[in-house]
Amino acid sequence: MKINQLEMFLATCAAGSITDAARKLGKSRTTVSSAIGALEDELGVELLQRSGNHVVLTAIGEAIRNDCERMVMIAHDVDKRCQQHLQGTPTTVRIARDDTLPEALWRQWIQAMKQQFPSTSVSVYMAPPPELESMVASNVVDIAYCLLPTTNAYQTPLSKTYSRKLGELRMMAVAHRDHPLSQLSNVTLADLARYTEFALASMSEQGLQAVAPLSNNYIALPFYEHLRDAVLDGTGWSFIPSVLINPYLRDGSVKVLNFAQAMEWQSYGVIQAHGAPLSGLSQWLAEQLEHYLAG
Numbered sequence: 001m002k003i004n005q006l007e008m009f010l011a012t013c014a015a016g017s018i019t020d021a022a023r024k025l026g027k028s029r030t031t032v033s034s035a036i037g038a039l040e041d042e043l044g045v046e047l048l049q050r051s052g053n054h055v056v057l058t059a060i061g062e063a064i065r066n067d068c069e070r071m072v073m074i075a076h077d078v079d080k081r082c083q084q085h086l087q088g089t090p091t092t093v094r095i096a097r098d099d100t101l102p103e104a105l106w107r108q109w110i111q112a113m114k115q116q117f118p119s120t121s122v123s124v125y126m127a128p129p130p131e132l133e134s135m136v137a138s139n140v141v142d143i144a145y146c147l148l149p150t151t152n153a154y155q156t157p158l159s160k161t162y163s164r165k166l167g168e169l170r171m172m173a174v175a176h177r178d179h180p181l182s183q184l185s186n187v188t189l190a191d192l193a194r195y196t197e198f199a200l201a202s203m204s205e206q207g208l209q210a211v212a213p214l215s216n217n218y219i220a221l222p223f224y225e226h227l228r229d230a231v232l233d234g235t236g237w238s239f240i241p242s243v244l245i246n247p248y249l250r251d252g253s254v255k256v257l258n259f260a261q262a263m264e265w266q267s268y269g270v271i272q273a274h275g276a277p278l279s280g281l282s283q284w285l286a287e288q289l290e291h292y293l294a295g
Contacts, residue, residue, distance in 0.1 A: 003075045005039040006068045008032045009047060013065060017053050080119040087280050092121045095285075096136070098129045098146040099223045100169055100241040100268065101292070109288050117281045128222050130202040130211050136161050136271050143282050144271040145289060147241075162276075165269040166286055167293025173262040174245055174254045175237035187259040189214065196236030198227045268293060 012021040012032065022032040040047050047061035057065065081091060097106070106124075113122065125141060132144035137160040148163050173192075175181045181195055192214050199213040201220035210220035219236065221227055227238040228245055231254055242263075248254045256262050270286050272278065278286070 001039065001042055002035075003072060005035045006072050008035045009039055010065070010068055010072065012036060012048065012055055013057060013061075017055060018050075019053055077119060084117065084119055084280070090120065090142075090279050090281075092123070093143070093279060093281050094141040095122060095124045095282075096132050096141040096144040096146075097124065097126055098132065099126055099225050100129075100147055100244070101289075102243060105292065109285060112288075113281065113285065116284060120281055122281070126223070128200050128202045128211070130200065130204070133161055133271055134204075136273055139273070142272070142276070143278075145285070146268070146271065148267040148269045148271070160274075161271050162274050163269055163271045164286075165267045166290045167268050168265040169268050169293070170242040171239050171264050171266050172242050172245060172249075173237060173239050173257045173259050174231055174249070175257060176231060176234035177252060177255050178234055179237065181237055181257055182255040185258055187257045187262075192237065192257075192259065193217070198230045198236050198238035200224070200227070 008021065008025065008027075008031075011025055012018055015021040015024060018033050018036070019029050022029045025032065036048065045060045046058050047064075048055040049058055084091070110122070110124065125135075127135065129146045130149070132141075132146045133149060135141045136144050145166075147169065148165065173187075175195075179195070181187055181191060184191060193216065195215065195217065197213050197215035197218040199218045199220045200211040201208060201222045202211050208220075210218050213220070219230065221230060224241055224244055228240050228248075230236065231238050231240065231245075232248065237257065245254060249256065268289070270278075270282070270289075272282075
């Protein structure tokens with residue numbers, strides 16, 4: 001029993017005639033008829049009743065049709081998995097990411113990812129950027145896409161992993177339009193320290209902590225969307241990725257603070273373990289991110 005025999009049998013079932021099936025398959029009528037005949041001989045049963053140019057399933061043909069469909073599907077899945085293996089695409093990929101980019105983008109990419117790599121199982125986990133490097137280093141995930149840690153006052157440098165920059169995101173110091181800081185023509189570090197800062201929260205070996213807040217009066221939350229929503233509530237100020245806050249800047253709900261370092265670019269990229277190859281799926285996703293950030 002060969003897969004191509006099953007495919008021609010199923011195509012004939014769907015078309016209702018050997019001639020139509022042959023046309024759709026791009027084969028000769030003789031080829032299709034011979035393949036079905038060989039299948040029937042091997043199984044020792046008649047699968048189709050032929051009447052001129054038309055065919056009708058026999059009882060046993062109807063009984064095994066679903067099984068034949070499953071066998072063809074399984075054969076195609078096996079072939080796809082083997083091809084992906086040859087192309088360096090693993091059967092499972094564990095991805096971690098932050099929330100600096102809109103959720104709608106990730107939904108689009110995940111849908112396209114499944115179409116591009118249908119036989120790969122993908123797990124996606126979201127965590128604050130400071131936690132992602134350690135997750136890759138400890139093999140909790142295979143790869144991470146996020147704001148890359150830097151050596152400035154707000155982050156700590158990467159140490160145990162390899163990172164590749166894909167582009168840049170602009171970080172903005174913002175507050176609600178009615179917040180006292182939004183009324184100042186010149187905001188200093190001392191001014192920022194006087195008011196509640198919404199900073200990122202991160203888990204480490206030392207426990208739960210705020211990530212390098214500029215103010216001693218802070219509230220630490222795990223995701224940038226949480227920081228944005230807190231700013232919209234008018235309670236404090238925060239550094240937020242421009243792509244998450246731009247709609248509210250346009251409608252006037254929030255303002256960029258008149259602070260010398262209120263708008264700074266920060267690298268966004270991919271983090272992976274030293275020596276770990278970049279799979280086809282991971283490279284594809286990196287290309288989507290790179291294209292988006294370049295726009």
